[in-house]
Amino acid sequence: MPSLAFLPPFASTPLARTEVLTSHQSLLPLTAEGLTFRTGDRVLVDIETLSIGSSGATMILGPNGAGKSLLIQLLHGLIVPTTGRISFGGRPIDTAARKRQAMVFQRPVMLRRSVASNLGFALKAQGVGRAERAERTARLLVEGGFEKVADQPARTLSGGEQQRLAMLRALSTEPELVFLDEPTSSLDPQSTLAIEEMVARAVKRGVKVVMVTHDIGQARRLGHEMIFMHHGRLTEQTPAANFFDQPESAPARDFLAGQILT
Ligand SMILES: Nc1ncnc2c1ncn2[C@@H]1O[C@H](COP(=O)(O)OP(=O)(O)O)[C@@H](O)[C@H]1O
Ligand SMILES: [Mg+2]
Known part of the structure; x- marks a missing residue:
């Protein structure tokens, strides 16, 4: 998949000038309403409401096939939702505001x-x-x-080095918001650690991170807020301080207990 900077402008309905996000306004909160993504008769993402407003790292956790990658691609504007609205700071995004967000994929795109x-x-x-x-x-x-x-x-370069370069490139433009889709899932522990350190440093500098992972340890190490997804739905959104001891939803509870979710 191509990297953000090289994609055509965000596909959205034309808007009145005043509605468009200007470069001075924050991209947060990032909100979605009535967001669905369907293919044929399959509903792959179905989210009534979502609001990501806090600073730090919001981790999207869930089993394989839950719809995590689709959700993050929808939020970043790489795919167009079947229904629903996505807003940044209360407004639809435009090309200028889109340049203030970046994304890193599971496999490095060089x-x-x-x-x-x-x-x-x-x-x-x-x-x-x-x-x-x-x-x-x-x-x-x-x-x-x-x-x-x-x-x-x-x-x-090696896979780990390429992914470090992909992270460096994504952060090079000093984005306000970065989407990361399992950037360490194909890496060895040492490269994983290097990427995690880059994520933690970015968060410290004030970059908002929205990161997909299926790795409970990684979610615990990096997350300030947890979103759990199962079957295309958001089952809970909980501060990390509560999530690991007191998950609110049954799927998250089972996942944390090491069960395989179907
Ligand atoms: N472009 C697509 N067209 C049709 N089905 C898709 C597409 N992308 C993903 N899917 C399906 O949607 C579901 C969710 O996929 P995905 O978001 O990649 O899950 P996750 O990232 O949580 O593992 C899976 O069943 C997957 O096969
Ligand atoms: Mg995925």
């Missing part, structure tokens, strides 16, 4: 370019000028420990 150019291209897509781009790319290469491989094709 352009057929060098490591440095993968970073530079993302900055260019955001309208960063040549001189500033060069300076910021150099800084990011150091930050990520990629100086020695800066000119190497990004696709020759």
